[in-house]
Amino acid sequence: MSALLPMPRLRPALARAERGDGATSPDSAGRRELADAYGRVATDLRVSLTDRCNLRCTYCMPAEGLPWLARDELLSDAETIRLVEIGVRLLGIGTVRLTGGEPLLRRGLEQLVADIAALRPRPVIALTTNGIGLATRAAALAEAGLDRINISLDTLDRNTFKQLSRRDRLADVLAGVSAARAAGLRPVKINTVLMRGINDREAPALLHWAMAEGVQLRFIEQMPLDAQHAWQRSEMVTADEIRDRLSTTVELVEDEADARRRGSAPAELFRVGGTEHRVGIIASVTRPFCGACDRVRLTADGQIRNCLFARTESDLRTSLRSGASDEEIADQWVVAVRGKRAGHGIDDPSFLQPSRPMSAIGG
Numbered sequence: 146m147s148a149l150l151p152m153p154r155l156r157p158a159l160a161r162a163e164r165g166d167g168a169t170s171p172d173s174a175g176r177r178e179l180a181d182a183y184g185r186v187a188t189d190l191r192v193s194l195t196d197r198c199n200l201r202c203t204y205c206m207p208a209e210g211l212p213w214l215a216r217d218e219l220l221s222d223a224e225t226i227r228l229v230e231i232g233v234r235l236l237g238i239g240t241v242r243l244t245g246g247e248p249l250l251r252r253g254l255e256q257l258v259a260d261i262a263a264l265r266p267r268p269v270i271a272l273t274t275n276g277i278g279l280a281t282r283a284a285a286l287a288e289a290g291l292d293r294i295n296i297s298l299d300t301l302d303r304n305t306f307k308q309l310s311r312r313d314r315l316a317d318v319l320a321g322v323s324a325a326r327a328a329g330l331r332p333v334k335i336n337t338v339l340m341r342g343i344n345d346r347e348a349p350a351l352l353h354w355a356m357a358e359g360v361q362l363r364f365i366e367q368m369p370l371d372a373q374h375a376w377q378r379s380e381m382v383t384a385d386e387i388r389d390r391l392s393t394t395v396e397l398v399e400d401e402a403d404a405r406r407r408g409s410a411p412a413e414l415f416r417v418g419g420t421e422h423r424v425g426i427i428a429s430v431t432r433p434f435c436g437a438c439d440r441v442r443l444t445a446d447g448q449i450r451n452c453l454f455a456r457t458e459s460d461l462r463t464s465l466r467s468g469a470s471d472e473e474i475a476d477q478w479v480v481a482v483r484g485k486r487a488g489h490g491i492d493d494p495s496f497l498q499p500s501r502p503m504s505a506i507g508g
């Protein structure tokens with residue numbers, strides 16, 4: 146396992162009295178932290194709303210798609226909101242990011258956002274999306290209470306987009322980016338995965354486009370999370386390569402203030418010389434940031450996962466459907482997070498790719 150970087154952001158304790166199972170006891174209002182054995186506290190909940198997607202990105206899933214979850218396996222809207230409410234009210238969750246699969250495919254997404262915005266304390270609400278269909282929905286999502294958005298875009302070239310995603314939808318994604326800005330969502334972040342020999346040469350062009358659009362670009366190292374299990378470390382475009390490639394056209398400045406503010410953010414930020422624009426590089430594989438991780442995941446079928454690479458899950462759906470109380474569910478969730486591993490372990494010789502692909506976990 147790589148060195149743990151940097152120290153976790155520790156929140157003021159809600160309740161830290163140790164119990165026999167290593168979890169903490171609730172305070173008088175029934176609240177407690179999602180603390181793990183390494184001193185990290187999970188406050189950022191990633192909620193997958195569906196495992197389905199309308200793209201077939203080659204690094205994510207095969208051309209024919211995947212065996213999707215059956216309808217009755219998925220949490221209903223009411224079940225999703227109940228679990229998010231337990232997280233927010235009892236367990237210190239402060240940010241809720243909706244993802245998938247493709248979350249815009251979930252019917253009633255606007256109402257889900259509104260229901261989450263009505264929770265108290267009101268969490269920050271974010272969405273990770275491929276942007277298809279966003280052009281007509283960004284304003285309603287912002288109106289419902291969406292605060293931030295990440296849109297995935299790997300190329301500005303129509304043919305490369307078709308090759309990478311197996312769909313001819315570049316124009317829809319670009320329209321979605323414009324609509325997100327027009328709807329006042331801030332910041333608009335763009336997630337980009339570079340693939341060797343396919344879109345890696347486009348890194349500088351993507352950065353110049355992002356600067357012109359006023360959006361923040363973040364390059365993500367490709368991770369071993371594809372359904373086909375075809376990922377090879379030697380093929381991955383590394384954070385250092387991305388930096389070198391960008392540096393051929395712009396100066397990348399490491400800003401001390403950015404480094405201080407990084408906290409649990411996965412992206413290392415660089416200022417583009419001569420501007421106030423920032424570009425992020427997420428070195429999930431070559432410089433993991435597990436030591437500062439404050440994330441916990443809820444899959445579309447109601448399983449708690451501590452990490453994209455976790456090999457175990459805690460089944461909240463069964464508890465929910467067998468009549469468990471909010472406190473019992475919170476208790477189960479606390480115990481699950483207590484077992485979070487120190488790191489994702491991609492570098493361990495014993496590393497095994499998780500059986501669920503990224504699209505089924507919630508990216």
Ligand code: SAM
Nearest residue numbers: 205245246247273274275297336367368370508
């Ligand atoms: N459909 C939504 C989207 O496209 O943003 C949300 C889910 S998608 C799985 C979330 C992000 O994960 C996307 O930016 C996608 O490019 C990225 N992603 C998918 N597979 C990946 C992999 N193997 N390594 C790194 N990022 C990956």
